[in-house]
Amino acid sequence: MEDLPKNIFSGFVVSLIALPLGLGLAIASEAPPIAGIISAVVSGVMVAILGGSNVTITGPGNGLVVVLLSAITTLALGDIHQGFLYTLAAIVISGGFMLVLGFLRMGILSDFFPSSAIQGMLAAIGIGIFAKQFHVMLGYASIQGNTVDLLLKIPDTLLNFFTNSNKSTFTAGEVGIVSLLIMIYYPKIRNRIFQLIPAPMWIVVLTVGMSYYFNFISPYDYPIDKALLISIPENVLSNLAFPDFRKIFDMDFVNVVIAITLVSSIESLLSVKAVDKLDPLRRRSNINQDLKALGFATMISGFLGGLNVVTVIARSSVNVNNGATNRSSNFFHAGFLLIFVLLFQNQLRMIPLPALAAILVFTGYKLAAPKNIAKIFKIGKEQLLIFLTTLLVTIFTNLITGIICGIAITFVIHIVLKKSIFFFTRNVLKPNVLMFKEADEKQNYYVSVVNFCSFLNYSKLKSKLDQIPENQDVIVDFSRCSFVDHTVMENLNNYIQSFNSKGGHFEVIGLDLHGAHTGHPFALRRISATKRIASRNLTKRQKSLKAIAKDFHWTYRPIRKKPFEFLKEFSYFETKNIDKIKNVLKNDKCTLFDVIYTEGEFIAKQVIRSTMIHIQLDSPPPQFTLDREGMFEYIYHLAGYDDLDIEGHPDFSKRFFLYGNNKKEIEKFFTDELVLFFESNTYYHIKSGPNGLLILHKERLASVKEIKAMGDFATRLLKIIEKNNSIK
Amino acid sequence: MFNAQLVCVHVGARTQKKEEKIQGILKEGPTTKNEVKVLFQTGSPVDVILDVCQKENVDLLILGALQKENIYKYYIGSIARKLTRNAPCSVLLLIKHSIVRVPCNHIVVNGLKDPKTAETIDTSFYVAQAIGCKRITIVEEIMQSEIDVKINDDTSLRRATIAKERISNREDIRVKDLLNCIDEDKKEGISIKTQSIFGKRGYSIGHYARVVRADLLIMNAPNKTNLLDRIFPHDIEYILSELPTDVLIVK
Numbered sequence: 001m002e003d004l005p006k007n008i009f010s011g012f013v014v015s016l017i018a019l020p021l022g023l024g025l026a027i028a029s030e031a032p033p034i035a036g037i038i039s040a041v042v043s044g045v046m047v048a049i050l051g052g053s054n055v056t057i058t059g060p061g062n063g064l065v066v067v068l069l070s071a072i073t074t075l076a077l078g079d080i081h082q083g084f085l086y087t088l089a090a091i092v093i094s095g096g097f098m099l100v101l102g103f104l105r106m107g108i109l110s111d112f113f114p115s116s117a118i119q120g121m122l123a124a125i126g127i128g129i130f131a132k133q134f135h136v137m138l139g140y141a142s143i144q145g146n147t148v149d150l151l152l153k154i155p156d157t158l159l160n161f162f163t164n165s166n167k168s169t170f171t172a173g174e175v176g177i178v179s180l181l182i183m184i185y186y187p188k189i190r191n192r193i194f195q196l197i198p199a200p201m202w203i204v205v206l207t208v209g210m211s212y213y214f215n216f217i218s219p220y221d222y223p224i225d226k227a228l229l230i231s232i233p234e235n236v237l238s239n240l241a242f243p244d245f246r247k248i249f250d251m252d253f254v255n256v257v258i259a260i261t262l263v264s265s266i267e268s269l270l271s272v273k274a275v276d277k278l279d280p281l282r283r284r285s286n287i288n289q290d291l292k293a294l295g296f297a298t299m300i301s302g303f304l305g306g307l308n309v310v311t312v313i314a315r316s317s318v319n320v321n322n323g324a325t326n327r328s329s330n331f332f333h334a335g336f337l338l339i340f341v342l343l344f345q346n347q348l349r350m351i352p353l354p355a356l357a358a359i360l361v362f363t364g365y366k367l368a369a370p371k372n373i374a375k376i377f378k379i380g381k382e383q384l385l386i387f388l389t390t391l392l393v394t395i396f397t398n399l400i401t402g403i404i405c406g407i408a409i410t411f412v413i414h415i416v417l418k419k420s421i422f423f424f425t426r427n428v429l430k431p432n433v434l435m436f437k438e439a440d441e442k443q444n445y446y447v448s449v450v451n452f453c454s455f456l457n458y459s460k461l462k463s464k465l466d467q468i469p470e471n472q473d474v475i476v477d478f479s480r481c482s483f484v485d486h487t488v489m490e491n492l493n494n495y496i497q498s499f500n501s502k503g504g505h506f507e508v509i510g511l512d513l514h515g516a517h518t519g520h521p522f523a524l525r526r527i528s529a530t531k532r533i534a535s536r537n538l539t540k541r542q543k544s545l546k547a548i549a550k551d552f553h554w555t556y557r558p559i560r561k562k563p564f565e566f567l568k569e570f571s572y573f574e575t576k577n578i579d580k581i582k583n584v585l586k587n588d589k590c591t592l593f594d595v596i597y598t599e600g601e602f603i604a605k606q607v608i609r610s611t612m613i614h615i616q617l618d619s620p621p622p623q624f625t626l627d628r629e630g631m632f633e634y635i636y637h638l639a640g641y642d643d644l645d646i647e648g649h650p651d652f653s654k655r656f657f658l659y660g661n662n663k664k665e666i667e668k669f670f671t672d673e674l675v676l677f678f679e680s681n682t683y684y685h686i687k688s689g690p691n692g693l694l695i696l697h698k699e700r701l702a703s704v705k706e707i708k709a710m711g712d713f714a715t716r717l718l719k720i721i722e723k724n725n726s727i728k
Numbered sequence: 729m730f731n732a733q734l735v736c737v738h739v740g741a742r743t744q745k746k747e748e749k750i751q752g753i754l755k756e757g758p759t760t761k762n763e764v765k766v767l768f769q770t771g772s773p774v775d776v777i778l779d780v781c782q783k784e785n786v787d788l789l790i791l792g793a794l795q796k797e798n799i800y801k802y803y804i805g806s807i808a809r810k811l812t813r814n815a816p817c818s819v820l821l822l823i824k825h826s827i828v829r830v831p832c833n834h835i836v837v838n839g840l841k842d843p844k845t846a847e848t849i850d851t852s853f854y855v856a857q858a859i860g861c862k863r864i865t866i867v868e869e870i871m872q873s874e875i876d877v878k879i880n881d882d883t884s885l886r887r888a889t890i891a892k893e894r895i896s897n898r899e900d901i902r903v904k905d906l907l908n909c910i911d912e913d914k915k916e917g918i919s920i921k922t923q924s925i926f927g928k929r930g931y932s933i934g935h936y937a938r939v940v941r942a943d944l945l946i947m948n949a950p951n952k953t954n955l956l957d958r959i960f961p962h963d964i965e966y967i968l969s970e971l972p973t974d975v976l977i978v979k
């Protein structure tokens with residue numbers, strides 16, 4: 001309750017953006033401007049009451065503009081008003097579908113879309129908005145055509161604008177260009193008072209001010225033609241449009257419904273996910289609950305003549321930045337919007353269309369910015385191919401075909417990269433994720449993934465990961481999984497962030513052997529025959545290890561050609577073949593490394609990956625093996641050796657197994673200080689060799705956090721042993 | 729080892745050459761107390777072996793198998809699988825047959841809530857003692873549906889975590905009770921661990937056995953399965969489709 005003022009304030013700031021955006025998005029879809037406001041008001045109230053997310057703002061969304069525009073212009077064969085009524089019916093039905101999706105807990109649906117395909121779809125939407133609104137921004141509101149035509153007409157419009165436009169159009173175009181400049185340079189102006197009002201609202205304020213200037217002060221008439229101003233019905237509340245359900249069994253209509261449902265669900269789910277990362281209180285949104293609320297709000301909005309409702313990322317982030325803490329800010333945003341529309345109807349009618357178009361041109365450009373393409377190219381060429389396919393198919397056909405092609409091309413690329421189709425078809429339906437709590441004192445969650453992990457079966461991994469409280473330690477092991485795609489890598493990165501922000505720890509291991517074509521952390525990774533790729537691009541774990549090495553003044557090398565000589569000295573490795581040594585961290589006497597070795601041969605062969613530390617000692621230690629009861633997975637057959645007790649330390653003897661054959665030597669080696677050290681630190685398995693000690697971790701690779709702990713353990717152990725030796 | 733009589737079945741006609749070969753193999757192996765019986769019979773492998781099992785009152789059927797079914801679909805895909813489903817006795821599927829005996833160091837046993845489990849665990853201790861295995865892990869697979877809390881947000885996540893904790897404690901106690909019923913001398917020298925895992929039944933235990941590199945996985949025998957179970961695989965079908973290690977199915 002004490003947060004109420006904060007939420008009222010942020011609701012107010014958001015409504016300042018929502019007003020011009022709502023009007024603009026509605027106009028861009030050829031719907032009556034008020035439809036955008038209705039949608040924002042209805043959704044703000046409904047989702048604030050029923051929703052499952054915390055700091056999101058709902059309203060008309062960018063993504064829908066393209067779908068709604070084509071629906072309104074084509075459903076009634078060009079009759080815009082009738083088309084709008086049909087589209088309203090489609091909106092109501094798609095709201096019903098979303099409601100059902102929410103009840104069926106289909107919030108996971110968005111996980112089945114490859115992220116590059118979604119990026120491509122969003123970029124296509126951006127281009128669609130940009131192409132249409134660019135003309136409007138320059139004062140040419142009546143240019144029609146599909147996206148490609150509109151793009152090709154841009155040079156013409158520019159030429160017309162500078163050579164032969166009348167005064168009204170030229171002034172309108174000027175207003176548009178100035179508005180665009182405001183949008184672009186607004187973030188660069190660092191003035192607190194100026195920044196109090198968001199850029200879109202500045203545009204509204206300035207254009208309304210200009211209108212007053214011409215009305216009262218200037219001797220000239222208002223130079224912009226009435227047709228280029230916003231039209232709002234005289235009485236907002238009584239002139240509501242009502243949906244027309246006569247076409248509901250037409251194929252066109254069904255396609256529209258599917259497209260609206262698809263885009264609004266994806267846009268909402270992506271936004272909710274993104275906003276959750278911004279939430280200052282680190283809450284987890286109930287996406288299914290949100291989906292239900294959005295669906296219900298969309299239905300009501302459609303009946304009242306409003307556009308459909310989605311969760312919007314830009315407005316939500318403004319909401320968070322202005323201190324919102326709960327859903328009430330969404331409610332207040334709706335309230336302020338309603339007040340604005342009722343009180344300032346006359347002023348709103350003064351806003352020229354090009355000013356709003358400028359806002360949309362800017363949004364469209366942001367969605368399709370060349371910067372995004374460069375980013376995707378950095379992740380990998382294949383991602384760019386997916387992105388461009390989805391983008392182009394969407395522009396040339398429609399959204400649904402576009403996203404389907406995006407999914408298809410992703411799958412084909414995966415098959416080509418893996419050079420096997422059966423690998424995917426055979427394993428796609430099999431469960432591939434195992435999660436359990438490791439049975440040691442740290443109680444890490446261990447998640448092992450086998451076969452492959454891509455957008456096709458990511459939901460299986462996700463459903464397991466979602467069960468882990470974010471303040472726990474998690475290790476995700478991909479060493480048995482030979483193919484991990486970009487969608488998974490990107491999503492895992494989101495988990496890393498959310499675990500970090502909530503005090504947990506999330507780490508991915510077992511990818512060091514997987515090759516990637518680029519150095520980007522989200523690049524697709526697969527086990528490949530050519531070793532060259534694997535060594536060139538370091539995984540996130542390897543990069544962290546490098547950083548640790550620098551911090552501790554150790555040296556780091558990702559690959560070692562030959563195994564260490566000293567490993568052969570340990571009886572443990574007598575029966576094992578060392579396959580690879582990787583990620584070597586080394587200082588003066590300690591060497592930490594990942595080792596991959598095999599046990600047995602042919603069919604009985606088992607590959608084991610582990611992390612170990614070797615400590616070199618000046619004087620040879622006695623032969624011993626130290627372990628804790630039930631702790632260790634390594635199997636040792638030390639027939640004839642007994643569990644030794646160190647005198648005076650009954651607790652130590654009880655907790656540890658100490659094997660060795662020379663009791664006297666061992667007792668001399670285990671001084672009181674050393675015993676105390678072992679008692680008070682984490683347990684590791686320690687073996688002695690002729691020239692040093694080998695400290696072993698579990699039979700899996702250690703996470704970066706664990707490696708740090710091991711390194712620290714080894715250095716301190718070395719210090720104590722050296723001290724003891726010098727006393728002797 | 730188990731003081732049992734070995735019955736070798738060869739499906740096919742008896743020929744001099746084959747007999748010599750089999751006798752040669754047997755001579756190389758360790759001598760057994762009881763005489764080895766070699767049978768030759770023609771017919772479909774599944775029927776013949778099942779028939780012999782019945783006639784000879786076999787307690788344990790040992791089959792060689794290959795890890796993944798797609799490669800040699802013929803063998804594991806039809807014969808070994810069919811045998812496993814229909815055999816009247818326990819079945820041991822070996823994937824890691826090697827000439828030098830690899831010591832079996834770690835046995836993973838299922839601890840499902842099932843009347844057969846008690847016997848299965850008992851058997852696994854018997855086997856462990858017989859082959860000198862020092863570690864047994866009893867895995868309780870807990871189905872997702874048992875948690876009964878849908879995770880939507882922080883509150884339900886907390887509830888689900890508590891529910892999980894409670895279920896795994898309950899399962900632990902149940903398995904401990906089962907363990908208490910087993911004779912002390914059977915348990916001697918074996919370190920026993922329990923581990924609860926959450927996931928698809930039958931599947932997760934195989935994955936777990938792979939992760940901990942178990943040498944033998946011991947499972948309950950499945951209830952009767954039909955075609956539907958094969959289309960929607962569950963429980964033992966997962967194990968059979970991709971054998972994680974040697975598997976003993978106790979019947």
